[in-house]
Amino acid sequence: MENIMKFEGSKSIIQRVLIISTFLKSPLKIINSSRCEDVQTLIYNLTKLGFNFQEENNSLMISPTQKIINSQELFIQNSGTALRLLISRLAIMKGIKTSVDCSVQLKKRPIKPLLEILQKVEADINYKKFPIEINGKILKGGKIEIPANISSQFISSILLVAPCFTADTELILKGKIVSRTYIKLTQKIMKDFGVESEFKRNRIFVPANQEYKNPEEYHIEPDFSSACYFWALGALSSSPIFTEGGSKEFSQPDFRFLKILSKMGAKIQRKPNYISVRKGNLIGIEIDMKEIPDQVPTLAVLSLFAESKTKIKNIHHLKYKESNRISGLINELQKIGCNIKYEKGVLLIHPLKMKPLKVKLHSYQDHRLVMAFYILKTKFPYLTISDEQVVKKSYPDFFEDIKGLKLIS
Secondary structure (H helix, E strand, O other): OOOEEOOOEOHHHHHHHHHHHOOOOOOEEEEOOOOOHHHHHHHHHHHHOOOEEEEEOOEEEEEOOOOOOOOEEEEOOOOHHHHHHHHHHHHOOOOOEEEEEOOHHHHOOOOHHHHHHHHHOOOEEEOOOOOEEEEOOOOOOEEEEEEOOOOHHHHHHHHHHHHHOOOOEEEEEEOOOOOHHHHHHHHHHHHHOOOOOEEEOOEEEEOOOOOOOOOOEEEOOEOHHHHHHHHHHHOOOOOOEEEEOOOOOOOOHHHHHHHHHHHHOOEEEEOOOEEEEEOOOOOOOEEEOOOOHHHHHHHHHHHOOOOOOEEEEOOHHHHHOOOOHHHHHHHHHHHOOOOEEEEOOEEEEOOOOOOOOOOEEOOOOOHHHHHHHHHHHHHOOOOEEOOHHHHHHOOOOHHHHHHOOOOOO
């Protein structure tokens, strides 16, 4: 069988587990870890705090520290998830002072709402500009209002530490909730480690004084955010692409991308040990992408090869990602002659009517734009893409893996 793909562990899951591991009193083994920059950045900074990590093959052993190292200057590079999740964890490290800095690009992304939420529960955070200074202390919890229309990571950040608050916590999510499935992913992982929470409508309740329990081993799902690019390539190839996964359901939101491809007309098979995707007669669709926003660029590029227009709704929060992905997609796809526009909250994409112009696509140093644009490059090799190396953030082997495929139009 050709075109068989295997993927490292989901960075979304691993980063949440890494934060939880800092509460554990005995070693935890993560099976199917990841070498991506986002995960390695978080590991590096937790090591500076005194936690011990041993990597072997695709597993990671995490050992607790006898004493957290005080007065550390942490640098999160370009990982928005690591920055947001770690800040709340540092805020409840009693007696520990830290400062947190990050890349110029990450400084442009929203963080102030999270800091204001923590300050409302009496966290000691000094923030006028980076670096952020944090003095850890015991926090009380209680009723907390959180903006839910910018990033679900604000909510996940508070959720992960809420079991350690001295009072029960009720999170009230304000505005249209984006990426609800990522909040549920956080809850699911917390439950795997023995912590309960309840999510109803726009409220999440977390009982106080819970302790995370150590399962000793934790298996990480394959990163289906990475798999989506290969599923999209499969939808354009007469030779199927096979990925691990099988017939079971998975907790990552991006796993739902398979259903979107099926709706468009791709031919999908799910067997006990693998998933295969190959070319069908692709049609344009109308789809709400608020739960899997990272795959909007992938879908936008794939829509160029459909027989009719595609409408993508509920993606306003894409402007808060590594780049403004809405304007990025419009600017770059228009360069190749695509009819694409964003009106009244809907991204409208018409199929390509002619061979793209020979241009350089600007990636805005955004790993997801690079990988989505590379789907175009497999069809039109004369296209070039800026800052291709940024894929290391989430998928270091992307180019090596994609060049190993046999694709037939």
